[in-house]
Amino acid sequence: MDVLTHALWPYAVTVKHKRWRKWAALWGMFPDVGVLPQLYFLLSNYGTKPFRGVNDWTSVLIPASWMQPYYTTHSFVTLAAVAGLYWLWKKRWAWPLIIGWSSHILLDMFTHGGVYANRPLYPLSNFSIEGVSWADPRIFIPNVIALVLVYGYFGWRRWQRNRVVQPHG
Numbered sequence: 001m002d003v004l005t006h007a008l009w010p011y012a013v014t015v016k017h018k019r020w021r022k023w024a025a026l027w028g029m030f031p032d033v034g035v036l037p038q039l040y041f042l043l044s045n046y047g048t049k050p051f052r053g054v055n056d057w058t059s060v061l062i063p064a065s066w067m068q069p070y071y072t073t074h075s076f077v078t079l080a081a082v083a084g085l086y087w088l089w090k091k092r093w094a095w096p097l098i099i100g101w102s103s104h105i106l107l108d109m110f111t112h113g114g115v116y117a118n119r120p121l122y123p124l125s126n127f128s129i130e131g132v133s134w135a136d137p138r139i140f141i142p143n144v145i146a147l148v149l150v151y152g153y154f155g156w157r158r159w160q161r162n163r164v165v166q167p168h169g
């Protein structure tokens, strides 16, 4: 999914927790730092040329070793390891991290294909689902509609709460 979607869904899920929601949104975006090595590879080898006129990103050849950071940040195994370390350190669960990060993997594992198909159990397993791209209108448009409905509801509720009750004249 796009990075905004990855921030907005975990924020919506944790909206009642004022101290969690911003962190949940940040951790929701975090796994995509795993694409930076591929961007670096493309820029250093081809300049900006491949960024123009590429319709099918899965056709852009990136060596397997440059894909590993992407698979690593999009894996429940990595998430479990980081959440486990946090628990050992603080003796409590990092819920914004767990909610944000897992929502990212759950959304991406069904909406990517080719080399960018997520491997949710990497490096234990290379299992992946050949999903429908998040940029496909069948995914993209319902997602935008759902986000508008959910955030519209939040806005409406806020307006209801803040509405000043007029005294009867």
Ligand SMILES: [Zn+2]
Binding pocket: 001, 031, 032, 074, 104, 108
């Ligand atoms: Zn992602």
